[in-house]
Amino acid sequence: MSLSGGQGKTTTAVLLGKYLSQAGRTVLAIDADPQSNLTTFLGHDLKSNDPTLLESIKGDVDLEDSIYPCTVDNLFLIPSDDGLDNVQDYLSGSGVGAILLKRRLIPAQESFDICLIDSPPQRSQICKSIIGAADYILIPCEATVKGFGSLVRTLDAVNELREIGASDAEVLGVIPFRDRWVGNNQTKESLLCVDEIKREVGESLILPSIRESERYKQAISQGKTLAELGCHDLEYPFEALFKRIGLLAGGNESE
Ligand SMILES: Nc1ncnc2c1ncn2[C@@H]1O[C@H](COP(=O)(O)OP(=O)(O)OP(=O)(O)O)[C@@H](O)[C@H]1O
Numbered sequence: 132m133s134l135s136g137g138q139g140k141t142t143t144a145v146l147l148g149k150y151l152s153q154a155g156r157t158v159l160a161i162d163a164d165p166q167s168n169l170t171t172f173l174g175h176d177l178k179s180n181d182p183t184l185l186e187s188i189k190g191d192v193d194l195e196d197s198i199y200p201c202t203v204d205n206l207f208l209i210p211s212d213d214g215l216d217n218v219q220d221y222l223s224g225s226g227v228g229a230i231l232l233k234r235r236l237i238p239a240q241e242s243f244d245i246c247l248i249d250s251p252p253q254r255s256q257i258c259k260s261i262i263g264a265a266d267y268i269l270i271p272c273e274a275t276v277k278g279f280g281s282l283v284r285t286l287d288a289v290n291e292l293r294e295i296g297a298s299d300a301e302v303l304g305v306i307p308f309r310d311r312w313v314g315n316n317q318t319k320e321s322l323l324c325v326d327e328i329k330r331e332v333g334e335s336l337i338l339p340s341i342r343e344s345e346r347y348k349q350a351i352s353q354g355k356t357l358a359e360l361g362c363h364d365l366e367y368p369f370e371a372l373f374k375r376i377g378l379l380a381g382g383n384e385s386e
């Protein structure tokens with residue numbers, strides 16, 4: 132989650148989902164953004180009457196009827212389309228918007244090791260429901276002034292729901308996104324912003340940056356992983372995330 136556009140949420144969700152599933156975890160990826168970029172980037176071809184996250188949240192279908200396999204083994208998707216915008220009124224009218232997604236996802240606990248939810252950029256009812264459902268929140272934020280503002284707003288939104296007891300979510304980490312380097316030198320703006328992020332969240336929560344690179348864009352547009360493009364060296368943010376998730380799940384670092 133990150134409450135501005137273009138912060139790397141969907142990029143992180145797609146690549147982390149593939150990385151985890153290729154490592155043998157059973158992953159459920161959920162597209163909770165009406166822009167439906169996760170659905171597109173995972174190559175899912177949604178037919179007009181197929182159940183999506185909207186129908187699942189409204190309780191019109193069982194959760195399992197909105198889950199589709201992806202082309203990658205162990206990776207499954209609950210897709211969305213722009214109809215998901217209609218869920219906002221439903222969630223606010225339900226009176227239990229912040230806990231509804233968590234409740235709907237209970238059946239998935241048996242079948243999946245990890246559930247990844249890609250959030251929309253606006254502070255909205257669906258964001259509240261995602262924070263209410265999450266055990267951990269991963270915040271990518273661009274290494275720019277705009278990105279830092281987005282991080283602060285996202286932390287505020289999480290804290291607000293924690294304070295009223297509507298969420299137990301902890302921040303898993305913060306990933307600086309599009310960290311710019313020229314040769315061996317980090318640009319001044321990136322350096323200052325990453326320092327500012329560290330000051331805000333503390334050294335322990337900061338994860339290795341996703342560097343500014345055309346390779347990531349290629350991976351997403353071609354439906355490949357960075358390793359499949361021959362760029363193993365760019366996968367280190369996901370290796371670090373994998374270790375952090377493995378430790379939380381009670382494994383050891385090498386898992
Ligand atoms: N390493 C990278 N370097 C440069 N650009 C990148 C990199 N990775 C992804 N991008 C591009 O950055 C843009 C924003 O990424 P992404 O869609 O993941 O952000 P988002 O937070 O999900 O945005 P939104 O809030 O609109 O859903 C995309 O156009 C993507 O192709």
Ligand SMILES: [Mg+2]
Nearest residue numbers: 140141164168
């Ligand atoms: Mg997105």
